[in-house]
Amino acid sequence: MRASKGLWIVLLLLVLQREAYGVGWNLWRGNDLVGAVEIREKGALRLVSLGGVAGAVGLSFREAEESLFLVGAKGELELIKNAPVARMRAQIIPLASPVEAEGGLWWIETGTALRLLNLLEGLPPARGFRWAGEGTPSVPLSPTSVAGGAESSPPGTSLPTEDVESRFEKLTASVAPKVPGLPDATGGDGAEPKGVKSLRWGDQGEIVRVVFDLDGDQEPKVFSKQDRTVLVFKGGAPKELDDCPVAGMALSVTDQGDSVTFTIEHSACEMRHFSLPSPSRYVVDFFDMKPSAGEPASPSVPSPVPRERTDGRSGKAPxxxxxxxxxxxxxxxxxxxxxxxxxxxxxxxxxxxxxxxxxxxxxxxxxxxxxxxxxxxxxxxxxxxxxxxxxxxxxxxxxxxxxxxxxxxxxxxxxxxxxxxxxxxxxxxxxxxxxxxxxxxxxxxxxxxxxxxxxxxxxxxxxxxxxxxxxxxxxxxxxxxxxxxxxxxxxxxxxxxxxxxxxxxxxxxxxxxxxxxxxxxxxxxxxxxxxxxxxxxxxxx
CATH class of the missing domain: 3.40.630.40 (Zn-dependent exopeptidases)
Structure with a gap:
């Protein structure tokens, strides 16, 4: 009985340690385990402590005003607080989400962290860093503890309101060899695939332009016949999508998860499609649009309504x-x-x-x-x-x-x-x-x-x-x-x-x-x- 009670106490202490330092993911460099790093969830995102990453990998880093600088084998990387962008050797690196600073620590999306680590250390993804399995994280370092040599204090140990049995079940579940929801050995974090961000229409009478705003460069597969054009993009569909505003045209969208299909029905005599860079867009122009039977052609974009002005100008001119x-x-x-x-x-x-x-x-x-x-x-x-x-x-x-x-x-x-x-x-x-x-x-x-x-x-x-x-x-x-x-x-x-x-x-x-x-x-x-x-x-x- 005493042995059973002692085991229960040990397990409870492990639970307390786990909750004191948060949930940890094991960070690997190739086939070598580097250590466990604290992870926290924020909405659909999983964020990793940059201090924990730096401590596990052995990177030096410092904080200056609104920036955090990480130093690796290939140089210095600058991260900017609340900005979804990093800089290294004058190169601009877009991030999956903004860098966050909270409680004296800096946090970044887990998949992005792997990409930046590989960049700093000059490693190809196949032999670079990856996440696999859970572990108990070490105390995450803060920029000031690295710069000044002071030892950082661990986070607080406040317990959630759930009972001990629930916490015990969570603890024992974490030792399973495969943890559902964790990224696999390739290092991905389940981030949404790049796809179509939004869709815009412009109607100039005999010409209708459809612009697909893209999250990254790609060329869709395009299929066209007399009255129908089909475009298949990699990635997901826009979160919000309005109906086609152009008379005589119709739009249907099929989201397959890793690809999205846009079907445009039209009455154009000619069609042209091409890509535009910076920012990435794909444009489809429909020429010589003919109104459908009994339905006059009308512009999809209404003329601007003149605003009442307070600057003394009375004219309608823009x-x-x-x-x-x-x-x-x-x-x-x-x-x-x-x-x-x-x-x-x-x-x-x-x-x-x-x-x-x-x-x-x-x-x-x-x-x-x-x-x-x-x-x-x-x-x-x-x-x-x-x-x-x-x-x-x-x-x-x-x-x-x-x-x-x-x-x-x-x-x-x-x-x-x-x-x-x-x-x-x-x-x-x-x-x-x-x-x-x-x-x-x-x-x-x-x-x-x-x-x-x-x-x-x-x-x-x-x-x-x-x-x-x-x-x-x-x-x-x-x-x-x-x-x-x-x-x-x-x-x-x-x-x-x-x-x-x-x-x-x-x-x-x-x-x-x-x-x-x-x-x-x-x-x-x-x-x-x-x-x-x-x-x-x-x-x-």
Whole structure:
């Protein structure tokens, strides 16, 4: 009896230890057990303590302001609090969910942790880190305990309200060789497969455009016959999906779990489909749409209803605010005797005239060579209650690198390291002596944090539509259009309306610099891009 009671006490102590340090998963490096790391569940996510991972693997790490730095064999990795993005050697690494800081510890999604560990240690997934089985975790380290050498205290030992028998059953169940719900040896965490995030429709009468916003690059399988087009994407379907808003067309969706099938019934005489990068999209255009019998064709997107304004403007014309970048003590990019601040002002003034000719009301953040802070530019647009904000710039590349063409950016998580580097440059502000203030990197990290909560924001979606409309018109005008991309631009942060940053070409490319300074080419630029802005504000992008 005493032996039985003693065993019961030992088991209860094991339960207490388990609950004091949380549930642990065993971390393996190849076939070698590294140790058990604390895991906690948050909604559908399983999060791992970065301190526990660092302690088990033997990584050094430190905390600085809103960032955590992990150091491995291949270099230093920066994680940003509340941001779903990491940085390593100027490379932007998207994460499955934002990094969280709670109780002095940093937490990250378990599958993402494996990917970052393999990156830090230079290991291929087949021979890298993986999760398999449960164990009792060690005390998770905090950044301060590593940096200062102090020993961290274990978490509290408060017990749940369930009875001892229930806890005993949980404890004995955990020794099973296969734990349901845990990832297998491949290292996955049951994260949702990449697929279609959303679906957008645009009706221009005889042309209907369907845009599939994708969570990662992929080419669907496309099957088409006279009145039906079928697209099969890998991954899941959008969480919310509206009915087809276009008269004479119908949409049905079949979600098979690891793939999703979209069937579009239509009356088009011709169809075209193609992919677009940065952000990833797949576009299907239907041409020469014919109305169904007895049903007149009607646009799917209603014309915008003019808003009542408080700024004294009584007209119904949409208001576009143009923001010529830089100015005054800030010349922007310079090359071949040209200054960005001068060229963008010349082009913006021509853009103003063209937009007015097309029926828009236009205001400029500057009409002469003056310096404005980044925040002041969108403050003006907000005060004027603008419908659209377009910041006008000219691109540049370091010596030895070459590129030409226009790019249109919206404020979102960066598409790639070039987009991120451009944001760091454009986010610089000058102090009273005309020197860079040094706050660019900190300001950009702040934006990454903000964007962690903004990624599904309607303004980002609307800005994407605006950028696509301008890009399409630029292509129609035979301009050298490079791409629509995204990056955390501070000048766009405060805009309460759809906003894009337009890079009209590269001043560091001699042939393009000559064009950008040519009044004839400047007029060609604005004649092509201004109609794209008008397409958007009229609701026909």
């Amino acid at each position: 208001l576009v605010v143009l923001d010529p970048g830089h100015g005054g003590k800030d010349p922007g990019a310079t090359a071949f005797g040209l200054k960005e601040k001068d060229l963008v002002l010349q082009i913006a003034l021509k853009m103003e005239a063209e937009l007015k000719r097309l029926g828009a009301d236009v205001r400029m953040t500057r009409r002469d060579d003056r310096y404005l802070k980044l925040s002041e530019r969108t403050e003006l647009a907000n005060r004027w209650e603008a419908d659209v904000f377009v910041s006008v710039h000219i691109n540049a590349l370091p010596a030895g690198r070459h590129a030409t063409g226009a790019e249109i950016y919206l404020m979102a998580l960066p598409s790639d390291k070039d987009a991120m580097q451009l944001a760091l440059i454009e986010n610089k502000e000058l102090d009273s002596n005309g020197d860079a203030s040094g706050g660019s990197d900190k300001r950009t990290r702040l934006l990454l944090q903000i964007l962690g909560d903004m990624q599904q924001n309607a303004k980002i979606n609307e800005s994407t539509v605006l950028a696509e409309a301008m890009f399409r018109r630029g292509q129609q005008g035979k301009l050298p259009m490079r791409r629509v991309a995204q990056a955390p631009f501070y000048v766009l942060r405060g805009a309460a309306m759809p906003a894009v940053l337009l890079e009209m070409g590269f001043i560091t490319e001699r042939s393009e610099a000559r064009l950008l300074a040519d009044p004839t080419y400047q007029q060609r630029l604005v004649a092509s891009l201004a109609p794209g802005i008008m397409d958007y504000v009229k609701g026909t992008p």
